[in-house]
């Protein structure tokens with residue numbers, strides 16, 4: 001992963017924690033110069049070079065930095081795994097490219113045809129339905145295992161900037 005991207009992931013976490021604990025000061029606290037996070041003033045951590053590489057203006061407040069990168073609390077943050085889409089439940093659990101690989105691998109292992117889910121109600125309906133080859137409790141178990149893994153990888157990406165490739169997540173045939 002690139003230097004910028006690793007930094008942004010780390011900073012995004014810091015910024016969102018700060019904004020959750022101290023929303024009002026987000027508008028007056030200097031992103032680069034104030035001591036608002038555990039690393040201390042960020043200009044000392046990243047240097048003048050870092051301020052340019054991260055493309056956050058020297059005069060930016062924490063809230064500005066957050067808006068510039070759509071890191072906000074009201075604003076949807078982007079998906080921790082693919083970073084190309086807003087992180088919604090449906091994106092993360094159904095349509096993220098990473099998730100799609102897990103789904104297609106799981107789908108192959110069912111003796112029944114499993115539809116490609118594009119929305120939550122379809123998934124819920126399928127999970128609560130039953131067939132001889134794919135009883136409801138089996139469907140439920142698979143969905144739970146998938147969600148558990150996706151969430152674990154999402155957090156792994158958020159906190160450690162590491163991701164287990166989707167194939168490494170599925171036991172062999």
Ligand SMILES: [Zn+2]
Pocket residue numbers: 079080081082083084085091092095096097098
């Ligand atoms: Zn994604």
